Amino acid sequence: MQILEQLVQLNSPQQQAVKSDRQHLLVLAGAGSGKTRVLTHRIAWLVETGLASPNGILAVTFTNKAAREMRQRVEELLPFNPRGMWIGTFHGLAHRLLKAHWKALKLPEGFQVLDSDDQLRLVKRVMTDIGINDETLQPKTAQWYINEQKDEGRRAAHVMESSDPFDTTLRKIYLAYEQACERSGVVDFGELLLRAHELWLNHPPILEHYQQRFRYVLVDEFQDINTIQYAWLRVLCGQQSHLTVVGDDDQSIYGWRGAKVENIQQFSKDYPDTEIIRLEQNYRSTATILKAANAVIDNNSGRLGKELWTTGEEGDPIDVYAAFNEIDEARYLAEQIEQLLEQGENALDMAILYRSNAQSRVLEEALIQARIPYRIYGGLRFYERQEVKNVLAYMRLIANRFDDAAMERIINVPTRAIGGKTVETLRAIAREQGCALWQAAGLAVHNKLLPGRASNAVQAFIELIDELNQETAEMELHELTQHVIDASGLKEHHQKEKGEKARARLENMQELVSATRNFNTEQEDVVSPLDAFLAEVSLDAGERQADDSKDSVSLMTLHSAKGLEFPYVFIAGMEESLFPHKMSMDEPTGLEEERRLCYVGITRAMRKLTLSYAESRRMFGNETFNRPSRFIREIPAPLLKEIRLKSTLGSGFSSGGSGFKEEVASGYGIQLGQRVMHPFFGEGIVLAASGNGANASVTVEFESEGTKELMLQYAKLSALES
Numbered sequence: 001m002q003i004l005e006q007l008v009q010l011n012s013p014q015q016q017a018v019k020s021d022r023q024h025l026l027v028l029a030g031a032g033s034g035k036t037r038v039l040t041h042r043i044a045w046l047v048e049t050g051l052a053s054p055n056g057i058l059a060v061t062f063t064n065k066a067a068r069e070m071r072q073r074v075e076e077l078l079p080f081n082p083r084g085m086w087i088g089t090f091h092g093l094a095h096r097l098l099k100a101h102w103k104a105l106k107l108p109e110g111f112q113v114l115d116s117d118d119q120l121r122l123v124k125r126v127m128t129d130i131g132i133n134d135e136t137l138q139p140k141t142a143q144w145y146i147n148e149q150k151d152e153g154r155r156a157a158h159v160m161e162s163s164d165p166f167d168t169t170l171r172k173i174y175l176a177y178e179q180a181c182e183r184s185g186v187v188d189f190g191e192l193l194l195r196a197h198e199l200w201l202n203h204p205p206i207l208e209h210y211q212q213r214f215r216y217v218l219v220d221e222f223q224d225i226n227t228i229q230y231a232w233l234r235v236l237c238g239q240q241s242h243l244t245v246v247g248d249d250d251q252s253i254y255g256w257r258g259a260k261v262e263n264i265q266q267f268s269k270d271y272p273d274t275e276i277i278r279l280e281q282n283y284r285s286t287a288t289i290l291k292a293a294n295a296v297i298d299n300n301s302g303r304l305g306k307e308l309w310t311t312g313e314e315g316d317p318i319d320v321y322a323a324f325n326e327i328d329e330a331r332y333l334a335e336q337i338e339q340l341l342e343q344g345e346n347a348l349d350m351a352i353l354y355r356s357n358a359q360s361r362v363l364e365e366a367l368i369q370a371r372i373p374y375r376i377y378g379g380l381r382f383y384e385r386q387e388v389k390n391v392l393a394y395m396r397l398i399a400n401r402f403d404d405a406a407m408e409r410i411i412n413v414p415t416r417a418i419g420g421k422t423v424e425t426l427r428a429i430a431r432e433q434g435c436a437l438w439q440a441a442g443l444a445v446h447n448k449l450l451p452g453r454a455s456n457a458v459q460a461f462i463e464l465i466d467e468l469n470q471e472t473a474e475m476e477l478h479e480l481t482q483h484v485i486d487a488s489g490l491k492e493h494h495q496k497e498k499g500e501k502a503r504a505r506l507e508n509m510q511e512l513v514s515a516t517r518n519f520n521t522e523q524e525d526v527v528s529p530l531d532a533f534l535a536e537v538s539l540d541a542g543e544r545q546a547d548d549s550k551d552s553v554s555l556m557t558l559h560s561a562k563g564l565e566f567p568y569v570f571i572a573g574m575e576e577s578l579f580p581h582k583m584s585m586d587e588p589t590g591l592e593e594e595r596r597l598c599y600v601g602i603t604r605a606m607r608k609l610t611l612s613y614a615e616s617r618r619m620f621g622n623e624t625f626n627r628p629s630r631f632i633r634e635i636p637a638p639l640l641k642e643i644r645l646k647s648t649l650g651s652g653f654s655s656g657g658s659g660f661k662e663e664v665a666s667g668y669g670i671q672l673g674q675r676v677m678h679p680f681f682g683e684g685i686v687l688a689a690s691g692n693g694a695n696a697s698v699t700v701e702f703e704s705e706g707t708k709e710l711m712l713q714y715a716k717l718s719a720l721e722s
């Protein structure tokens with residue numbers, strides 16, 4: 001058997017986990033110890049030995065990307081192509097169930113998924129509708145509250161009445177929001193899980209069907225599962241199914257989103273027969289990287305206690321770059337990556353990780369300047385770009401006329417003389433009648449509730465969508481998308497705009513067509529390709545980018561790096577207040593979660609890890625000066641190699657650049673960090689200096705021209721007030 005040959009490559013506790021016949025199995029192990037690998041091998045083992053049919057397997061991973069990889073690995077391990085396995089994220093699987101059982105759940109057949117952007121918009125609108133001023137209560141707070149309730153499995157009707165007026169208001173918004181979702185036939189992320197859970201509770205025959213089917217359920221990254229997800233799993237598994245979970249308490253990083261690491265301990269209480277297997281050998285990182293990771297996490301309390309070891313080589317020390325500011329940091333990282341590329345390394349093997357999405361812009365600029373291809377995960381997702389969302393909104397309206405969010409978005413895009421006032425009237429009608437905006441539009445036209453011109457425009461819009469629907473009924477998904485772009489007027493609209501941005505918009509819309517062309521759904525049994533695609537888009541965690549195919553460096557937040565590995569990892573912004581983040585620094589649980597995030601970051605690196613921090617950083621429009629992150633200090637010094645700006649500056653730099661000021665540039669009135677003006681290159685900032693007297697030169701990062709090294713004697717730089 002093919003799988004038996006593969007198993008030889010696993011160590012003995014890994015094999016034990018793969019072959020365990022215990023009904024409940026918990027693999028508790030640190031980063032890079034092969035948990036995910038155990039899961040894929042276990043699936044292949046179950047299928048090839050005939051213990052399970054592919055149909056009987058349900059596996060849950062954390063991202064769509066991880067799910068695709070898992071499916072691919074399993075396929076590689078098996079001599080045949082297994083069909084019928086359900087592998088996906090909690091949200092993805094829940095969506096699939098909702099699509100299959102929309103009737104039982106009393107959802108419209110074409111219901112759509114709201115992403116968090118759309119959700120916020122809807123919360124805002126609901127607040128206006130019920131007369132709550134968004135200055136007294138921020139819509140984001142209400143959104144947060146709603147999601148928190150749903151993660152705990154509570155509907156508005158279940159939330160306890162409170163004497164606190166703030167809570168009462170939040171509850172009121174939640175209630176109105178629930179009704180608005182119901183009216184428009186949309187579900188948000190939390191709702192997917194909640195409904196999937198209610199499907200089990202309220203429809204015993206359906207539950208029984210899936211209990212009979214899924215005899216083996218496997219969960220990766222179990223430490224980040226929240227209350228409703230765990231409840232859903234437990235009900236699904238019932239008395240008979242086998243449940244395997246793998247996780248690492250040290251990598252629990254979603255506490256802020258309702259994840260409960262305690263579920264790891266709860267698991268063996270809920271299932272007293274649980275076999276617990278620990279894996280302690282790390283196969284991913286060099287000994288140096290591993291020692292650093294162990295040292296950092298050692299500062300946390302209340303751990304379940306695991307040490308990782310490796311037989312791998314010591315490897316290079318961890319570089320720590322002390323950047324002058326964030327621009328210098330980005331430049332340095334780009335330079336290091338460039339060098340690796342010159343040495344023949346592949347960009348796919350490199351990742352820059354950061355704590356906050358806001359850090360990515362400067363990093364991107366440096367990479368663009370160095371002509372290094374990169375790809376951002378998370379951040380502004382491809383599907384969140386305005387022009388892409390517009391096309392998607394047309395598609396959503398074709399799939400479901402009651403999708404108010406989609407309708408509001410494009411009713412006047414491109415402009416078709418439906419002004420804010422008209423939309424306000426439609427909203428009022430919808431509110432009064434308790435119906436969707438689409439129905440309100442029909443009513444308004446029919447009963448002549450709008451002025452003539454507006455009425456004609458609304459009528460034309462209704463016809464446009466109905467026509468698009470008819471014309472595309474028989475089309476393939478990518479033809480439909482192309483047709484929507486052409487016939488909606490969006491293409492023409494952007495063609496009329498001028499410049500680079502407009503061109504990028506047109507390209508992005510075309511990229512959407514490619515995305516639909518390449519889209520394969522495995523769920524054609526229950527869902528139309530259009531519905532499946534729209535769902536994938538909403539559930540996509542920023543995994544798709546416009547230039548998906550090129551070898552490129554990955555940029556992502558530390559959170560989205562979970563489960564991944566790269567030979568070369570750079571963690572940028574290792575500064576107090578940024579990482580650990582200031583919002584979490586002051587209370588111990590927050591700080592410990594930040595530290596786990598740091599542990600996740602460090603353990604992504606296989607061969608070489610580089611950390612960097614900036615002595616000053618401009619972010620959100622403010623300049624801040626922060627000390628290097630405590631996490632750097634928690635790494636034993638012998639593992640680190642400090643790197644500073646050009647060596648000629650020596651210690652002068654760390655004492656505020658005074659050495660440079662006195663020795664080299666006294667005649668020029670220029671110091672490190674100084675803002676300067678160049679007659680040709682414009683404004684910039686001095687990053688480094690070298691040489692003396694007539695040979696004195698400086699490296700300046702210009703705002704629009706990039707980094708240049710200039711001879712001071714000739715450069716005609718003038719110092720600016722900073």
Ligand SMILES: Nc1ncnc2c1ncn2[C@@H]1O[C@H](COP(=O)(O)OP(=O)(O)OP(=O)(O)O)[C@@H](O)[C@H]1O
Pocket residue numbers: 009010011014029030031032033034035036037038248251282283284562563564565603
């Ligand atoms: N027995 C083994 N022999 C050789 N390589 C292994 C073995 N087990 C795991 N690996 C490799 O080690 C790396 C880490 O494995 P894997 O991603 O499964 O770890 P993990 O425990 O899931 O990590 P994380 O906690 O980060 O998710 C992978 O490249 C994997 O292929």
Ligand SMILES: [Mg+2]
Pocket residue numbers: 035036037220563
């Ligand atoms: Mg893993």
